Amino acid sequence: MALKRGFFLLAGLCSLALGLVGILLPILPTVPFILLAAYCFARSSDRLYQWLMTHPWFSEALRDWQAKGxxxxxxxxxxxxxxxxxxxxxxxxxxxxxxxxxxxxxxxxxxxxxxxxxxxxx
CATH class of the missing domain: 1.10.287 (Helix Hairpins)
Structure with missing residues (x-):
């Protein structure tokens, strides 16, 4: 279980980093990486998941995606x-x-x- 959690945490952090870089580099799409980060954090770190879901830049889009797809x-x-x-x-x-x-x-x-x-x- 710890290995699985660690994998999701690492994948979430990498995805978040790519999403943040995507804000500056237009060739990288930000939204899919942030959605993936939220998915991974939900399975690995409640603290990071809550941070992402309440972040002023991402929270509205994440809530729309979560509630309405x-x-x-x-x-x-x-x-x-x-x-x-x-x-x-x-x-x-x-x-x-x-x-x-x-x-x-x-x-x-x-x-x-x-x-x-x-x-x-x-």
């Missing part, structure tokens, strides 16, 4: 814009064709995933 329409639009811009810029900058193709595939997958997320009217 959806995100606000405005947040979804921001995710579309930031993700699309970061992928377009990355594709334009990268000189290697196979990396461009990979970025197009990943970006398309992300947009398809975002479209599947239910919206909450604001």
């Amino acid at each position: 959806a995100i606000k329409k405005g947040l979804k639009k921001k995710a579309y814009v930031v993700s699309s811009l970061s992928f377009v810029i990355s594709i334009a900058i990268v000189p290697v064709i196979w990396v461009k193709v990979m970025l197009v595939c990943i970006g398309t997958g992300l947009i398809v995933y975002l479209r599947s997320i239910p919206e909450i009217e604001e």
Whole structure:
């Protein structure tokens, strides 16, 4: 049990770190990493889970996701814009064709995933 808890704690901390880096680097999506961190903390550390669920930056989106399995329409639009811009810029900058193709595939997958997320009217 301690090994499982330790795994979830480590995964949650790594996910939180990636989510925080994603705030600064647009190519990293913040919301999925914060959702994963909340999932991992719920299984490993009540203190960190409560901290994340009451954090002023993340608490509203986490509560919406937890209660309704959806995100606000405005947040979804921001995710579309930031993700699309970061992928377009990355594709334009990268000189290697196979990396461009990979970025197009990943970006398309992300947009398809975002479209599947239910919206909450604001």
